[in-house]
Amino acid sequence: MLHNVFAKAIRDNLRSAIAWMTGAGVLTAWLISMYPYIRGSEEIKELLEQLPPEMIATFGVDPATFLTGAGYVSGQMYSFIGPIIMIGFAVALGAALTATEERDGTLDMLLSAPISRRRIVVSRIAAGALLSALVPGAMAVVLLIGNGPFGLQLSIQGILAVNVGLWLLGLVFAGLAGAAGAFTGRPGVARGVAFSAAVPAWLVTTFAPVLEWLDVASRMSPFTWYMEKNPLLDLWSTGLAWLVMSSVTLGVATLWVFARRDIATELTVLPQTRITTKRSRHVKPRSVYLLRSVATKTVWDRRRTTVLWAAGISSVLLASFSAWPALAANPDALAAVIGAMPPEMFIIFGTTDPAAMATPAGFISSDAYLSTGPLVMIIFCVSGVSALVAKEERSGTLDILLSNPIRRSAVLGGKAVGLAFLAGVIAVILTVVGFVGNAVWNAGLEPMHIIGANVGLMLLGIFFGGMSLALWSFLGSGGAAVGITSVVAIVTFFLNGLATLVDPIAPLRVLSPFFWYLGDTAALAKGIEPAYLLLLLGGVLGTAVAVWRVEKRDLGT
Amino acid sequence: MMVIETSGLTKFYGTAPGIIDLDLEVREGEIFGLLGPNGAGKSTTIRTLLNFLLPTRGSGTIFGLDIHKETVAIKRRTGYLPGDLALYDRMTGREFLLYFANLRKIDTRTRVRELADRFDLDLDRPIKAYSSGNRQKVGLVNAFMHDPELLILDEPTGGLDPLMQQEFQDLLNEVRDDGRTVFLSSHILPEVERIADRVGIVRDQRLVTVDSVEAFKDLGRATVTIRFASIPDPSAFASLESVLEVDVRNGGDTLVLSIEGTVDAVLKMAAAQEVLSISTRANELEDVFLSYYTDADAS
Numbered sequence: 074m075l076h077n078v079f080a081k082a083i084r085d086n087l088r089s090a091i092a093w094m095t096g097a098g099v100l101t102a103w104l105i106s107m108y109p110y111i112r113g114s115e116e117i118k119e120l121l122e123q124l125p126p127e128m129i130a131t132f133g134v135d136p137a138t139f140l141t142g143a144g145y146v147s148g149q150m151y152s153f154i155g156p157i158i159m160i161g162f163a164v165a166l167g168a169a170l171t172a173t174e175e176r177d178g179t180l181d182m183l184l185s186a187p188i189s190r191r192r193i194v195v196s197r198i199a200a201g202a203l204l205s206a207l208v209p210g211a212m213a214v215v216l217l218i219g220n221g222p223f224g225l226q227l228s229i230q231g232i233l234a235v236n237v238g239l240w241l242l243g244l245v246f247a248g249l250a251g252a253a254g255a256f257t258g259r260p261g262v263a264r265g266v267a268f269s270a271a272v273p274a275w276l277v278t279t280f281a282p283v284l285e286w287l288d289v290a291s292r293m294s295p296f297t298w299y300m301e302k303n304p305l306l307d308l309w310s311t312g313l314a315w316l317v318m319s320s321v322t323l324g325v326a327t328l329w330v331f332a333r334r335d336i337a338t339e340l341t342v343l344p345q346t347r348i349t350t351k352r353s354r355h356v357k358p359r360s361v362y363l364l365r366s367v368a369t370k371t372v373w374d375r376r377r378t379t380v381l382w383a384a385g386i387s388s389v390l391l392a393s394f395s396a397w398p399a400l401a402a403n404p405d406a407l408a409a410v411i412g413a414m415p416p417e418m419f420i421i422f423g424t425t426d427p428a429a430m431a432t433p434a435g436f437i438s439s440d441a442y443l444s445t446g447p448l449v450m451i452i453f454c455v456s457g458v459s460a461l462v463a464k465e466e467r468s469g470t471l472d473i474l475l476s477n478p479i480r481r482s483a484v485l486g487g488k489a490v491g492l493a494f495l496a497g498v499i500a501v502i503l504t505v506v507g508f509v510g511n512a513v514w515n516a517g518l519e520p521m522h523i524i525g526a527n528v529g530l531m532l533l534g535i536f537f538g539g540m541s542l543a544l545w546s547f548l549g550s551g552g553a554a555v556g557i558t559s560v561v562a563i564v565t566f567f568l569n570g571l572a573t574l575v576d577p578i579a580p581l582r583v584l585s586p587f588f589w590y591l592g593d594t595a596a597l598a599k600g601i602e603p604a605y606l607l608l609l610l611g612g613v614l615g616t617a618v619a620v621w622r623v624e625k626r627d628l629g630t
Numbered sequence: 631m632m633v634i635e636t637s638g639l640t641k642f643y644g645t646a647p648g649i650i651d652l653d654l655e656v657r658e659g660e661i662f663g664l665l666g667p668n669g670a671g672k673s674t675t676i677r678t679l680l681n682f683l684l685p686t687r688g689s690g691t692i693f694g695l696d697i698h699k700e701t702v703a704i705k706r707r708t709g710y711l712p713g714d715l716a717l718y719d720r721m722t723g724r725e726f727l728l729y730f731a732n733l734r735k736i737d738t739r740t741r742v743r744e745l746a747d748r749f750d751l752d753l754d755r756p757i758k759a760y761s762s763g764n765r766q767k768v769g770l771v772n773a774f775m776h777d778p779e780l781l782i783l784d785e786p787t788g789g790l791d792p793l794m795q796q797e798f799q800d801l802l803n804e805v806r807d808d809g810r811t812v813f814l815s816s817h818i819l820p821e822v823e824r825i826a827d828r829v830g831i832v833r834d835q836r837l838v839t840v841d842s843v844e845a846f847k848d849l850g851r852a853t854v855t856i857r858f859a860s861i862p863d864p865s866a867f868a869s870l871e872s873v874l875e876v877d878v879r880n881g882g883d884t885l886v887l888s889i890e891g892t893v894d895a896v897l898k899m900a901a902a903q904e905v906l907s908i909s910t911r912a913n914e915l916e917d918v919f920l921s922y923y924t925d926a927d928a929s
């Protein structure tokens with residue numbers, strides 16, 4: 074597997090490709106196994122017919138086709154979960170195109186071999202395209218197998234078309250990350266650019282049916298190109314051609330920029346026009362006060378990331394607020410539809426009380442505090458631990474830090490405090506956004522409930538951050554800590570929902586942090602719950618364990 | 631034949647100079663040492679030669695090939711050791727070297743085994759687990775394994791113990807005996823003095839001077855330290871024409887003389903008394919080197 078750049082790229086990413094592929098395949102299987110509940114239901118059919126179509130469009134459900142296999146599969150799998158998995162993996166590949174190696178410093182070595190920059194990029198693009206095809210590939214295989222047994226009645230061409238579409242959607246965002254990475258040489262920027270383009274693009278496409286003023290913007294969203302027509306039915310639409318064109322354009326841009334860049338200089342350079350990034354200048358005086366202690370330096374390190382992620386959740390929250398008035402026009406019908414659907418369908422989004430979806434608190438909670446929000450908050454805290462602590466040990470800067478007269482526990486504690494503070498900053502930003510949204514769109518939420526929801530969200534992040542910190546202190550590896558924490562988060566997330574359906578595991582539900590956070594009431598429908606204390610205790614405990622453990626461990630081995 | 635030739639090669643990082651107006655010639659078969667203090671522009675020069683950085687102006691050739699346009703052809707015949715060495719941590723040393731051999735489309739296994747033996751390097755552990763000296767060895771093996779016509783080495787001996795430095799020096803001598811060329815940077819003087827045929831000194835992003843090591847040595851002054859059985863008269867020594875400076879040490883029985891030219895007169899004068907010991911530190915490059923720095927600092 075070390076034959077050339079292409080083969081090595083495959084080898085380097087194969088493990089994560091298999092993980093993403095398995096996740097996508099299992100989720101697809103789970104969802105289509107529930108289709109038989111829907112197909113037979115005359116009740117749902119009647120209810121759907123009563124509703125204005127745009128009303129439930131925001132659930133990724135097309136009323137006209139929802140009861141068909143094609144409508145169900147595209148609504149449940151291909152409009153939210155599928156793209157998240159696809160883009161998550163594709164962006165990681167895009168950032169690794171050149172930027173990861175440039176940051177690690179190994180690109181110098183690679184380029185000293187007789188191989189052109191273009192060749193390297195082209196090989197890696199080929200490998201990335203191939204690997205990212207594994208995700209829709211697995212989904213396609215599951216659909217092909219499940220098609221008959223679950224009575225989905227999908228056409229083989231349609232299965233092919235929708236998965237090609239998903240793949241192309243991934244390639245667009247991989248291309249964006251790749252181009253941004255080739256331009257800046259910084260994988261963090263590459264990921265940031267791609268995700269901060271993906272979130273608004275997704276929102277625009279999702280909410281365009283409800284909010285007319287989004288129409289123009291939604292024409293330019295890759296999600297619209299991908300989802301506007303249902304490829305399971307319409308097969309090859311022009312939207313797919315747009316996806317091809319934009320990913321090819323981004324690929325060419327990547328090649329062009331990368332061939333002309335100074336490698337590993339912290340400079341973003343185009344021929345003749347030289348732009349110096351802020352970081353290569355001296356630290357600005359107004360930021361210097363943040364370099365006083367480990368905790369404040371943590372804030373300094375993550376300030377941009379914090380703003381970015383806060384903006385991500387905020388936009389989701391605002392979009393939910395703004396969509397509410399359209400839905401509120403006929404709340405009873407909405408409630409009836411939701412009530413008629415099988416609860417398993419909602420559990421995947423974390424809702425154990427589907428009826429609440431027809432209330433403002435329940436509906437607005439459903440993205441920002443149930444699915445997207447917790448996802449983003451947990452990623453923020455866990456990746457923060459990995460970037461601030463684990464990476465510092467790996468890169469050797471921890472040695473320098475600890476050569477100062479400061480205890481290890483103080484270093485770790487300082488970082489934990491800094492990170493918790495930033496989670497708090499996100500919560501404060503979201504609270505403000507919540508108040509604004511509440512006032513502008515007349516959602517009628519209680520102020521204390523808005524505060525409570527954000528406190529809960531913050532503590533959920535702190536809980537998993539503390540867990541990954543403790544894991545890191547024992548394992549000494551950031552990757553392993555992040556991996557285990559993610560698995561725990563996913564398992565306990567589903568445990569919370571499934572335990573309400575499956576009797577044997579019902580008693581275990583109280584062990585899930587998602588139960589402490591969500592309970593059976595939407596986050597925006599309750600204040601600061603006593604159960605949130607458990608989240609806080611968990612986070613503190615994890616940090617305490619890490620602080621204790623790190624004093625007794627070899628560093629950097 | 632010139633292996634490396636640059637004319638007016640200049641690299642600015644935004645507005646900060648990296649190297650300015652570099653006119654450099656490295657001849658075939660020589661070992662050329664680029665010397666300079668931290669931040670002088672050595673790594674910038676090397677990384678520009680290898681097309682990692684695009685020159686702001688000026689141009690350069692290696693083997694007569696343009697450093698920008700024909701970089702792949704150049705690299706086929708070149709071995710490189712980065713100054714800021716970074717390796718793929720998750721690979722073993724062997725896998726790492728295999729990968730780079732594959733990128734060159736050649737089989738280097740025999741040569742790698744040979745070099746690993748010489749450097750006493752265990753190739754079958756993950757690079758993450760290597761000591762910093764061992765990582766450096768992996769970098770060196772990678773640079774040498776395909777017996778390139780030109781070796782470009784940025785501070786090659788960092789982290790190597792004296793034994794390994796000796797091994798490295800032997801390796802360079804073999805390269806020279808083969809008629810191949812070495813271009814290396816360093817700020818460790820004795821090292822360059824031992825290894826290099828010619829030396830270029832860079833300071834403040836400019837090439838100050840280029841000359842052979844021997845020529846530099848001739849320029850230098852010698853220091854003679856004489857210990858007498860009885861206290862000598864320093865002023866007598868100071869009056870000699872070849873003596874620039876006299877330093878009295880050790881309660882007066884030891885003189886440290888700074889001399890230009892021959893030591894003849896000093897020896898003859900010293901011989902008039904009982905001499906317990908005499909040592910000369912003659913014509914070291916370091917003196918020249920330091921004088922280049924201090925002279926330049928003064929101006």
Ligand SMILES: Nc1ncnc2c1ncn2[C@@H]1O[C@H](COP(=O)(O)OP(=O)(O)OP(=O)(O)O)[C@@H](O)[C@H]1O
Binds near residue numbers: 666667
């Ligand atoms: N990415 C960069 N951005 C701005 N200036 C830079 C950058 N890299 C190097 N420089 C500047 O260019 C000059 C030359 O640096 P270079 O790394 O070539 O020095 P060097 O001779 O290799 O030093 P050393 O002995 O420390 O390795 C220095 O003044 C340095 O400050």
Ligand SMILES: [Mg+2]
Binds near residue numbers: 672673674713784
């Ligand atoms: Mg250097």
